[in-house]
Amino acid sequence: MTALRLYVPIDAAALAVGAEEVTGAIQSAAARHKVAVEIVRNGSRGLYWLEPMVEVDTPAGRVAYGPVAPGDADGLLTALLGNGAHALRLGPTEEIPWLKRQTRLTFARCGIVDPRSLDDYRAHGGYQGLARAISAGAAKIVEDVIQSGLRGRGGAGFPTGIKWRTVAETDAPQKYIVCNADEGDSGTFADRMIMEGDPFVLIEGMTIAGIAVGATKGYVYIRSEYPHAIVAMEAAIAAARRGGFLGNRIAKSSFTFDMEVRSGAGAYVCGEETSLLDSLEGKRGVVRAKPPLPAHKGLFGRPTVINNVLSFASVPIIMDKGGAFYRDFGMGKSRGTMPIQLAGNVKYAGLFETAFGITLGELVDDIGGGTRSGRPVRAVQVGGPLGAYFPRALFDTPFDYEAFTAREGLIGHGGIVVFDDTVDMAKQARFAMEFCAIESCGKCTPCRVGSIRGVEVIDRIIRNDNRAANSALLEDLCNTLKFGSLCALGGFTPYPVMSALTHFPEDFGAPPRLQAAE
Amino acid sequence: MSTKHQDTRRAARAPWDKEVAQSCIRDHLNREGPLLPILHALQAEFGYIDEAAEVLIAGALNITRAEVHGVVTFYHDFRREPAGRHVLKLCRAEACQAAGGDPLAARAEARLGVALGTTTADGSVTLEPVYCLGLCATAPSAMFDGRVVGRLDPARLDALLAEAQK
Numbered sequence: 001m002t003a004l005r006l007y008v009p010i011d012a013a014a015l016a017v018g019a020e021e022v023t024g025a026i027q028s029a030a031a032r033h034k035v036a037v038e039i040v041r042n043g044s045r046g047l048y049w050l051e052p053m054v055e056v057d058t059p060a061g062r063v064a065y066g067p068v069a070p071g072d073a074d075g076l077l078t079a080l081l082g083n084g085a086h087a088l089r090l091g092p093t094e095e096i097p098w099l100k101r102q103t104r105l106t107f108a109r110c111g112i113v114d115p116r117s118l119d120d121y122r123a124h125g126g127y128q129g130l131a132r133a134i135s136a137g138a139a140k141i142v143e144d145v146i147q148s149g150l151r152g153r154g155g156a157g158f159p160t161g162i163k164w165r166t167v168a169e170t171d172a173p174q175k176y177i178v179c180n181a182d183e184g185d186s187g188t189f190a191d192r193m194i195m196e197g198d199p200f201v202l203i204e205g206m207t208i209a210g211i212a213v214g215a216t217k218g219y220v221y222i223r224s225e226y227p228h229a230i231v232a233m234e235a236a237i238a239a240a241r242r243g244g245f246l247g248n249r250i251a252k253s254s255f256t257f258d259m260e261v262r263s264g265a266g267a268y269v270c271g272e273e274t275s276l277l278d279s280l281e282g283k284r285g286v287v288r289a290k291p292p293l294p295a296h297k298g299l300f301g302r303p304t305v306i307n308n309v310l311s312f313a314s315v316p317i318i319m320d321k322g323g324a325f326y327r328d329f330g331m332g333k334s335r336g337t338m339p340i341q342l343a344g345n346v347k348y349a350g351l352f353e354t355a356f357g358i359t360l361g362e363l364v365d366d367i368g369g370g371t372r373s374g375r376p377v378r379a380v381q382v383g384g385p386l387g388a389y390f391p392r393a394l395f396d397t398p399f400d401y402e403a404f405t406a407r408e409g410l411i412g413h414g415g416i417v418v419f420d421d422t423v424d425m426a427k428q429a430r431f432a433m434e435f436c437a438i439e440s441c442g443k444c445t446p447c448r449v450g451s452i453r454g455v456e457v458i459d460r461i462i463r464n465d466n467r468a469a470n471s472a473l474l475e476d477l478c479n480t481l482k483f484g485s486l487c488a489l490g491g492f493t494p495y496p497v498m499s500a501l502t503h504f505p506e507d508f509g510a511p512p513r514l515q516a517a518e
Numbered sequence: 519m520s521t522k523h524q525d526t527r528r529a530a531r532a533p534w535d536k537e538v539a540q541s542c543i544r545d546h547l548n549r550e551g552p553l554l555p556i557l558h559a560l561q562a563e564f565g566y567i568d569e570a571a572e573v574l575i576a577g578a579l580n581i582t583r584a585e586v587h588g589v590v591t592f593y594h595d596f597r598r599e600p601a602g603r604h605v606l607k608l609c610r611a612e613a614c615q616a617a618g619g620d621p622l623a624a625r626a627e628a629r630l631g632v633a634l635g636t637t638t639a640d641g642s643v644t645l646e647p648v649y650c651l652g653l654c655a656t657a658p659s660a661m662f663d664g665r666v667v668g669r670l671d672p673a674r675l676d677a678l679l680a681e682a683q684k
Contacts, residue, residue: 013653016668048655184650186611192652224595225651263558265593282553284592343654344616350655381612419616
């Protein structure tokens, strides 16, 4: 009899809710039932309210069960040996509506493959992008990435292909590919999911970038708060090297490319690309003034492509299917898909990859299902700690770089944190300033000192000490941060602060803002 | 770099030893930008970065001690003294705030009798804030001696605190 093949995620968030204990319980139950089971530790499908989600291979495809507790193992195994009926049965995984509605391009394999298996990656279309990249050559790669319309998924939204072209056109004896995996924004976990669930796609994307610009060395800078991602990437890099996909003459071509993992050390500001480069060089993570651009003088002063995990991870499919295929998803200048992350107090929390253009309201109410607490949604913060708080009145905003900018917000790295009506927006505004003060690298005075003054001014507003004058002062201070800081930490902290003050003035002791009739 | 470089593991570590420290430093000297890997290695070995290590590193990398000190003190991860026997990190970022993290942090502080960022007087637990563990869809989150914990509630928190104080 062939072994029953089961899948239990090894993704950190699945582990955080008991995936390891569930695996152990299933193994013990299998021993008691004297049945052979093979347990594949896959990544997460991203339906986190169902984690730990166990899948089983059946002749009709994979069937999901969740959320499974260790105590369910016996009953589940009995069901799997019978007709499969169980209270936790979710049906065929691919037919779960929340998953079926998505357009998974970057996350096509995440949750499906064994992240530790190079063979499994290749069996699911992996390294086809590299094969095409090798035969197409450097110039054509850059052209395809430009044509795809891919913009930096880290938050800034700069066209990836243009960045690559700049590095390609800059002569230097050594160039670098650096992956920014310092995913520090609260409410975001897409980079972590890719690194833990489909690490080879990141390696492939960085390798293609290396060929495109003539770089032979790559670094993945992963935040230390992601120990599982560090382990997964190191294992995948070693496997790729053994398989001939890193090192000299990769995939039997004339190209050389190798890479390694570097661990951050708990500094949010190192998610900013220039401070990340300084950190990699072994310095304090202090922001650099631009120019020079990293594309001209990046790591160790050499031309450097520095991109987010999702940007690199989107490249293999662009190379495989062509730039036009990817560009045909999306709206306006936001092309392709965005892995959106629903987090915080939301009923259906997880990763939802879809084409740009979906509205914030659809994401929060329809896909997210409202709050987990069951109370009304009052505010959402989009784009991490530097993103604006939006009230329900702005839920018609389409998920698009320009549309969010037009409403004094940003989509950042695609995280949406949902708050119910118990949230105190003055407290959230104060936290934004406090966080900026904790994490400021110290280079720009408006950020370093202004954030501390910001906390004090908000405290005065909260306790009704010259409220009108202090509110005006806060606005003035925010402008100083916005226009007087080199990077997004000081420059964007005003977004959460001012959006809270503008859209939720009643939390600061002012009369409620009149909302336009919907 | 591997999991042993994460300082979130159980904090029982070797006492400071100059020879061992020299060897940690030597292991990374051939790498580009060796300073952070060296500091991670030292912290994994000893649980903190001893002041004496700064001098050794400065000598090995031919930079000033001030530069080394600047890096050690810039990053939140690097400790200047050993942590408690257990380290409990509670996520204090927005997604966990939205999911009820604030009262849990207050509960942990009250139960242990210490503020976030400090160690209990008996040296059993260091309670620390962390700003995002990437577990925002299973919030509120914590990390206990390197183990991730999601969907934290008062009962699960109390169980962690009891484990920490054993």
